[in-house]
Amino acid sequence: MKCVTEKSEDKIREAAKRVFLKKGFDGTTSRDIAKEADMNIALTNYYFRSKEKLFLEIFKDVLEEYFQNMLTILNKDIDIKQKISEIIDNDFAMMKQEPDLVIFIMNEIHKSPQRLFPDMSIFRQVRETHLKKQLEEGAANGTLRPMQLENILPLIKCGVEFIFMGKEIHKELFMMSDEDFEKYAEEQKEHIKAMVCNYLVIG
Template sequence: MLCSSKPTEDRIKEAAKEVFMEKGFDGTTTRDIAKVAGINSALMNYYFRSKEKLFHSIFTDMCGLFFEGMIQMFNSNIPLREKIEALIDHEYTMMRENPRISIFIMNELHRNPERLSQLIGPTKRIIEDSFQKQIDEAVAAGTIRNVNAQHVFMMIIANIQFPFISKPVLQLTWNMNEETFALFCDQHIKLIKESICSYLFEFQPAC
C-alpha cells in the first residue's frame, strides 16, 4: 500500500503504474489499483472515471519518460560520437530504473498502435531530420560508416533493451540473482558502447 500522506491522485497514478506494468491493461482491474493505492473503488472512479482514462494518463507519462530524454539528446549540439555514447548511457539508465517499460509500451503497441504513433511523432521527425543530417555530414567527411539514422537508433535500442526484456531467461540460464544481473548489465553496456562506436567510427573507407 502506498503512503497515505501523498495526494490521492498521485497515489492512484503511482499504484496504477505499478499494477499496469505488472499485469498490463487487460489483466488489471480498478479494484487492483484501488487496493494498492489504499483507497476504495468509488474514490478512484471519482478521480479518473474509467480504467481506460487512467491507463491513457500512465501510458502518456511512460512514453514521455521513454522518448523525451532521447529528444533532448538528439537535439543537443555535441559531436556525433559523444551524442551516440550519451544516447546509450541515457537509454541504459532509463531501462535500469524502469525495467518493465519496454514490455509495457510494446503490449500497448499491439493493443492500440494508433496511440503510440501519435506519441512517437516528435522523436521520429528528429531522427529523420536533425540526427540524419548530422550522420550524413559525418559520412560525407569520411568519419563514420555509411549508415542511416534509423539503423543507428535501432542498434542502440535493441542492444540495450534486450537484457531487460529477457531478464527471467538470463537469470535462469546463468543462475543470476538481482545483484549479479545488475553487474552483468553494467558490463554489457560497456561492450555495447565499444561495439557500436567501433563499428561506426573505426572502419576502413573504401578506396
C-alpha cells in the same frame, strides 16, 4: 489543507502507473489500483471516468518519459561517439530505475497499436534531431558509414533494452544471480558502445 496531503487524483494516477507497469492493462483490475492508492474503488471512475481512460492518460506519459531523456541527448552538440555513449548510459540507467517500462510499452503497443497512438508530437521530435544532421555530415565527409537515423538508433538501443527486458530468462539461461546479472549488464553495456561505434565511425 494545501500540499501537506497529496491530491486524490494524483494518488490514483501514480498508483495506477505502478500497477499497470507491473501487471499490464489486462492483468490490472480497478480494485488493484484502488488498493495500491489506498482509496475507495469508486474514485477511479469519479476522477478518470473509466479504467481505459486512466490507462490511456498514463500510457501517454510513460511513452514520453521513455523518449524525453534520449531526445535531450540526441540534440546535444557533442561528438557522435560521446553521444552514443550517453544514450546507452541513459538507457541503462532508465532500465535499472524502471525495469518494467520498456517491456510494458512494447507489449501494450504490440497488442493494440491503433488504440495507443494519439498526437505523438514526440515522434516528430525524434525524427528531426541533431543526430540526424551529424549522420548526414559524417557520411558526406567520409568519417561515418552512411546510415539513416532509423537504422542506427535501434542498434544503439536494442542491446541494453533487450537484456533488461529479458533479465529473468537471461539469468535462468546463463545461471546468473541478481548480482551476477548486474556485473554482466555492465560488461554488456561496454561491448555495445564499442561495437556500435566501431561499426559507425570509420577509421
